[in-house]
Amino acid sequence: MPPAAPPGPGPVRRDRVRPTVPATTSGTAASAGPQPQRRPRWAAPWDGIDGLRAVLWLVCGAVILLPLSAIVVLAITNNHLPLLLSGDVVEAARNSVVSAATSAVGAVLVGTILALLLDRSDLRGRRTLRLLALTPLLVPPFVGAIAWIGIAGPTGPVNRAWTEWFGGPLWIIYGGDGVVFLLIVHSYPIAYIIMSAALRRVPSDLEQAARISGASLLRSVTGITLPLLRPAAFSAFTLIAVSNLADFGIPSIIGLPERFVTLSTLVYRYIQSGTVESPLEVVATIGVVLLGVAVLSMVIDLLVNRTRVELDQSSAPPQPIRLGRARAATSIVAWTLVLAITLLPLLALTSQALLPAPGVPLAWENLTLDNIVRATTAPGTIVGATNSVMLSVLAGLICTVLGLAVGTIVTRTRARSNAALATVALLPQAIPGLVIAVGWLIIAPRIGLFNTPWLILCAYVMAFVAVVVQAVAAPLRSTPMSMEEAARISGASRLRALIDISWRMAVPAAVAGGVLVALTAVRELTISVLLLSPGSQTLGVSIFSLQQAGAYNAAAALSLLVTLVGLAGLGLVDRRRH
Amino acid sequence: MPRTTPRLPPMRNSLSTLSTRNTRNALAGLALVGLALTGCSAATDTTDDASATTEAATITLYTSEPQAKIDAVVAAFNVIEPGVTVDVFRAGTGDLTARIEAELTSGDVQADVLLAADAGTFEGYKADDLLRAYTPADVDALNPDVVDPDGFYTGTRIIPTVIAYNTTMIDTPPTSWQELTDSAYADLITMPNPDVSGAAAYNAAVWLNTPDLGDDWLSALAANNPVIAESNGPVSQAVATGTQPIGIVVDYLVRELKAAGSPIDVSYPAEGVPYVSQPVGIFASTSEQDASEAFVDFLVSAQGQELAVEQSYLPVRNDVGTPEGAPAMDDIAILSPDLQVISDSRADAVARFTELFS
Numbered sequence: 034m035p036p037a038a039p040p041g042p043g044p045v046r047r048d049r050v051r052p053t054v055p056a057t058t059s060g061t062a063a064s065a066g067p068q069p070q071r072r073p074r075w076a077a078p079w080d081g082i083d084g085l086r087a088v089l090w091l092v093c094g095a096v097i098l099l100p101l102s103a104i105v106v107l108a109i110t111n112n113h114l115p116l117l118l119s120g121d122v123v124e125a126a127r128n129s130v131v132s133a134a135t136s137a138v139g140a141v142l143v144g145t146i147l148a149l150l151l152d153r154s155d156l157r158g159r160r161t162l163r164l165l166a167l168t169p170l171l172v173p174p175f176v177g178a179i180a181w182i183g184i185a186g187p188t189g190p191v192n193r194a195w196t197e198w199f200g201g202p203l204w205i206i207y208g209g210d211g212v213v214f215l216l217i218v219h220s221y222p223i224a225y226i227i228m229s230a231a232l233r234r235v236p237s238d239l240e241q242a243a244r245i246s247g248a249s250l251l252r253s254v255t256g257i258t259l260p261l262l263r264p265a266a267f268s269a270f271t272l273i274a275v276s277n278l279a280d281f282g283i284p285s286i287i288g289l290p291e292r293f294v295t296l297s298t299l300v301y302r303y304i305q306s307g308t309v310e311s312p313l314e315v316v317a318t319i320g321v322v323l324l325g326v327a328v329l330s331m332v333i334d335l336l337v338n339r340t341r342v343e344l345d346q347s348s349a350p351p352q353p354i355r356l357g358r359a360r361a362a363t364s365i366v367a368w369t370l371v372l373a374i375t376l377l378p379l380l381a382l383t384s385q386a387l388l389p390a391p392g393v394p395l396a397w398e399n400l401t402l403d404n405i406v407r408a409t410t411a412p413g414t415i416v417g418a419t420n421s422v423m424l425s426v427l428a429g430l431i432c433t434v435l436g437l438a439v440g441t442i443v444t445r446t447r448a449r450s451n452a453a454l455a456t457v458a459l460l461p462q463a464i465p466g467l468v469i470a471v472g473w474l475i476i477a478p479r480i481g482l483f484n485t486p487w488l489i490l491c492a493y494v495m496a497f498v499a500v501v502v503q504a505v506a507a508p509l510r511s512t513p514m515s516m517e518e519a520a521r522i523s524g525a526s527r528l529r530a531l532i533d534i535s536w537r538m539a540v541p542a543a544v545a546g547g548v549l550v551a552l553t554a555v556r557e558l559t560i561s562v563l564l565l566s567p568g569s570q571t572l573g574v575s576i577f578s579l580q581q582a583g584a585y586n587a588a589a590a591l592s593l594l595v596t597l598v599g600l601a602g603l604g605l606v607d608r609r610r611h
Numbered sequence: 612m613p614r615t616t617p618r619l620p621p622m623r624n625s626l627s628t629l630s631t632r633n634t635r636n637a638l639a640g641l642a643l644v645g646l647a648l649t650g651c652s653a654a655t656d657t658t659d660d661a662s663a664t665t666e667a668a669t670i671t672l673y674t675s676e677p678q679a680k681i682d683a684v685v686a687a688f689n690v691i692e693p694g695v696t697v698d699v700f701r702a703g704t705g706d707l708t709a710r711i712e713a714e715l716t717s718g719d720v721q722a723d724v725l726l727a728a729d730a731g732t733f734e735g736y737k738a739d740d741l742l743r744a745y746t747p748a749d750v751d752a753l754n755p756d757v758v759d760p761d762g763f764y765t766g767t768r769i770i771p772t773v774i775a776y777n778t779t780m781i782d783t784p785p786t787s788w789q790e791l792t793d794s795a796y797a798d799l800i801t802m803p804n805p806d807v808s809g810a811a812a813y814n815a816a817v818w819l820n821t822p823d824l825g826d827d828w829l830s831a832l833a834a835n836n837p838v839i840a841e842s843n844g845p846v847s848q849a850v851a852t853g854t855q856p857i858g859i860v861v862d863y864l865v866r867e868l869k870a871a872g873s874p875i876d877v878s879y880p881a882e883g884v885p886y887v888s889q890p891v892g893i894f895a896s897t898s899e900q901d902a903s904e905a906f907v908d909f910l911v912s913a914q915g916q917e918l919a920v921e922q923s924y925l926p927v928r929n930d931v932g933t934p935e936g937a938p939a940m941d942d943i944a945i946l947s948p949d950l951q952v953i954s955d956s957r958a959d960a961v962a963r964f965t966e967l968f969s
Contacts, residue, residue, distance in 0.1 A: 107716065179845065179848070182845075182849075182854065183852065183854070186849075186854050187798070187838065187854065187855075189854065207838070285807065285841050286840075286841050286845065289804055289806070289807065289839060289840075289841060290838045290839050290840060292839070292965075292968070292969040294806075298806075298807070301705060301807055302806040302807060304705045304706075304708055304709050305703075305704065305705030305708070305806075305807050305808065305809050305812075309958070311712075312708070312709075312712065313709065313712040313713060313716065316709075389871055389872045390851065390868055390871035390872040390873040391848050391851035391852045391868065391873050392777065392779075392851035392852045392853060392868075392873040392874045392875060393872050393873060393874075411678075411679065412682070413678055467706075467709060470709075470713075471709060471712075471713045474710060474713035474714065474716075474717075475713050475716050475717050476717070477717075478714075478717050478718055479717065483721070484721070562702050562703075562706050563702070563706055563709060563710050563713075565700065565702075566698075566700070567671050567672070567698035567699055567700040568698045568699055568700075570678075578677065578678045578701065579678075580844055581677065581703065581842075581844050582677030582678065582679060582680070583677070583844060583847060583864045583867050583868060584679075585844070585848050586871075
């Protein structure tokens, strides 16, 4: 028997619809929802919060708006609108939006189901499965895409076997559906991390209350848990949709063979094929279009997500969802699917890493460690690994702090500029790495960062800070302001309440986001490749260079090592959490 | 116009491995001042003593050569010219183009030497007055096709696009471009995408301008439904693994895979092969002319070309042989079309290709 529910307020929804769960508190219900700190009328015109907000705008201005404006200026110096209205660009824009939106829906669905199963249920072996499920995060998308072609390409083993048995291929990965599938595979871990953080905030008291009142397990999940996860789901959706807009590796390798062109592959077409005058301006123009799409999606996010759900701290330990008779079956299905999605490409990668050259039959006597030796001893690799680790850790730290500050200030205080600040932080997610890099290259000589690693660091922070902002904002949106109010009543300043209460509550989410940033940055390719100083390397660039040089097996070996080291790191983080 | 000399960033000492560029830029600025004071007397005494060591200098090279190969080239160059430090920035041709364009937006190109891609790219820079005229010391020994008549760039390797095939799946390889249109090869072919690969765009233009092939051939090839891969790398990989047993791809990748043990081999089509020459050129904004010229000389010297052959490339001179497994240079039919025609028709060729293969 769980302890009695605390006397505090239950979930309170702040919308025009009748609340599904009646509010238990007094008259505050009508205006409830996390009531962000409002400046009292009698307060001085400027206080610490305003100062903090000004600092954040300054930092975001320097790290995000400055390079963005370089891109915008480049785009509007000459009129490239006629090109934008050409069939190619319109079709690519449609493909981009459709693939980004559908893959984000898919990723959020998969991430939510995984969060429920791995964090809340009594599924067998869920800790190991959780680690496995996170592996796609560690494999660079362009490596994952090539591994998947080896599995589900037109003459891959799956389709060859299927053709033998049934006379036709099962599913050829090339084309729009393959792009959506792989985008889901590479982005569901982000959704899982955000949803899992949000799930930890859903009070189990409510689920238990529902069960006690006679609701079935399914009904308590669909009626209580899922609705309470909605704000986090929207945050995850926006983040993933916007960042999938900018993905290049997957659409270029999987989409182009079937002529599935997206805006980010179009960017490379214009730069590489030399078929347009002043390609950089054209590319900047496409970047601006993507920015427009990102702003639009943020506006939609704000409009749809106006409904706030407020959750109390739960006093009861979360009760696992008992799968009962379905436990064995669910475990088998979950394990099979996760293994298929994660282990197949890892196996493809491993076999590539251990074979001397592509096409050599997989047999014991052919296996070699040469690639691993070659990959790890190449002079560039050591430099690349050192640089990548340093840059990604720094980027993770800076993004954690900046994202924490931005994420709390836009959810825990009230100001007209909050929506603008949140949008600015998210914008860079939508534009391809190449465009971000071009923006920084243009301003680099003027700010004295040309050919320094700090340029890459700045670009990483710009590109990834949104991950932390969204990770922080999602759980905070559903946390009541009562603690901050208590602090204020006890005499704390608005800034003090923000730092002592809001920040502390959001630290776990911010750290999770920061880890995510570091893991993404450590294998980043498209930004680093343009911004590196001569003689330098990063891991992503090392892998890509090996691949371009035809040393696929050494490239596979290096990706495998990055994945394994990342997994070990994740395992350690996970272990300390338990 | 003086070169931009960015300020020293704070804290860069802790990361000295990553960049030495800023101090060098400052030095380059000083050198430029010195050069301006002494007039251009330095430029006259370069050609007479090829073996003498150039004064200590640091040059920046932008290149699309694979990292390991360019490292070997620089090491061999440093045996002859120990005083010249070569800082290498390696990236794909498209990324190089983007970086150069971005640098031009805010000042001068930050490289001294460019070694990349095809003549078309260099023709563009030549037209924009970004290149400095320089004819390498040993120019008479070179294949005249790869030397710019105006003297702004020189080819350093012959990189032809050929037919690759998987030896376990294909018994009698196709020996001509025409043969690839045979319906026996339907669904078996893969080739790089001219939308993404500059070399592939060049090839498309050459095929369309070759009377024996032209639009009819390209249409017939499209009817065989080839898989359009991203670039040469994935093509050679698909052929080696048998995903697509026939590929249209640059020859040196195939030779290297074969040497590593892949079941892959190359066939030089009878009609002739389109090729890119990985030209080298010196940027007009350089302040290290002597060192840059010494590097260009080395690339096309007998020694530099022997190294190229060792690295599986076909050379631009006739006195250094060819890589193991490649025919002699005289036995390879090469398509050398008028470059002006090719650059003019390139955009149309890519558009036609896209239309046919969608």
